Amino acid sequence: MGISKKRKINQYKRIFAAVIAVLGVCVLTICILTTENISDMTQAAKITIIIGGCVVFGIAFIIAVILDRAAGHYECRECHHHFQPSIAAYLLGMRSPTKRYLKCPKCGKRNYCKVIFSKEHCE
Numbered sequence: 356m357g358i359s360k361k362r363k364i365n366q367y368k369r370i371f372a373a374v375i376a377v378l379g380v381c382v383l384t385i386c387i388l389t390t391e392n393i394s395d396m397t398q399a400a401k402i403t404i405i406i407g408g409c410v411v412f413g414i415a416f417i418i419a420v421i422l423d424r425a426a427g428h429y430e431c432r433e434c435h436h437h438f439q440p441s442i443a444a445y446l447l448g449m450r451s452p453t454k455r456y457l458k459c460p461k462c463g464k465r466n467y468c469k470v471i472f473s474k475e476h477c478e
């Protein structure tokens with residue numbers, strides 16, 4: 356498989372991740388609106404719908420994070436080591452569209468690592 360094809364697949368993964376995240380937000384919004392607009396609903400039914408909406412949102416968020424993380428690798432600016440961060444490090448790291456604040460597993464330094472969408476240099 357060529358590098359450009361891998362890059363394309365990773366771009367699709369990121370788009371797919373964004374779509375899932377948006378769908379999760381929509382489901383949660385619809386659930387909240389439903390409970391607010393239907394008056395003859397018991398409190399228990401409303402709570403069930405809200406919890407259901409939150410669960411769907413949570414699952415969508417996790418899928419989106421896993422897909423987004425899998426789509427890219429990061430390059431340390433200090434030693435140019437390429438790595439994939441753990442999900443915890445990924446979630447906690449401050450980010451911009453092209454960089455993420457992560458700790459390099461090789462040299463141990465924290466810096467804004469560059470996102471790399473293809474795995475051609477990865478160890």
Ligand SMILES: [Zn+2]
Pocket residue numbers: 431432433434435436459460461462463464
């Ligand atoms: Zn490093």
